[in-house]
Amino acid sequence: MSTTLDTPHVDAPQTLPVGAWTVDPVHSQVGFAVAYHVGTFRGSFAPVTATLEVGEDGEAKLTGSAAVSGVKVQDENLSAHLQSPEFFDAERTPDISFVSTAIRPSGEELEIEGELTIKGATLPVTARGRVGEQQRYMERPYFGLELQAMIERSRFGLNWNNPLPNGDPALANEVTVTAELFLTRA
């Protein structure tokens, strides 16, 4: 006998849940993945701050930022290199930030257009992702948002590279940026 028969079917949300939402920094992060040499190099920024405002009319706005000094990689020398002028230049541009210009939810999926600022350069990006089902824990509502976007790092002035022995560049220009956000009532 299956208990799933007793579980009521819940329709996927056609709009984001109304209200002001803020990020749970402990369980949220912004990550990046970029082809490097023979594999994929990954890192993240944490903590992340973000707010999502969803109006009664369904209009929504997502803003978020993370400190470059919060970059998480496996090695302290690499972290120092990433914060140097050759990469993110934490001294002059200490934060990366995002402001949405349009949010289009469609069931469990959504598309967000917005402006991403890295190293002082603000460029339009389109992110796609998933909206999780809203749940309650200790009387507090939560839901998750997972986003992914592709950017070209050179357009933000992150041009570092070194040639491999075969002459190919060691680090790709295309970078996958991900955001995994735990949102709760602001």
Place this chain on the structure above:
Amino acid sequence: MKILAIPGSLRRDSLNRRLLLAAAESLPPDVEFELFEGLRAVPPYDEDDDREPAPPAVARLRGAIAGADALLVATPEYNSSIPGQLKNALDWASRPLASSVLRNKPVAVIGASTGAFGAVWSQAELRKVFAATGARVLEVELAVGHAAERFDEHTRPREESLREQLEEVGAALVAAAQPRVALAAA
């Protein structure tokens, strides 16, 4: 504001030393100029010796860099690259990477040679090394070819064009150092 000038060549009549002394004459009057004379004394880099207290010559190098708002480095070209002693000194100065005295330090690289090309390849390598240390490398280049004929007996450039180029390098370095000076004063 203080600029530390480091000649990459050790010999007494070094053309790059002359170039730096000429650059000193081109700086605004309120900028303090110090010529680093301690390059020869820096011992070979050995991680076993890289601990506190640092070898005295290394401490002098690190102290001189820490006390300056910007660096002006003039390099000759040995076998298409940087003189070993200059690279060795930068290897010392760059440690530890996350907190070294070179971190975010504005640096301008110039160079002189007896040949036609003015140490352009060595300059390119030196910019790469400085960028890897986390320094703020300026996008300026001054390649002084046939340098033996380009200064008078008082180390003054014979041509107005060279004087103007040195002024431009000095102005760019002062501009790059300005935010750090303002920050330190705040």
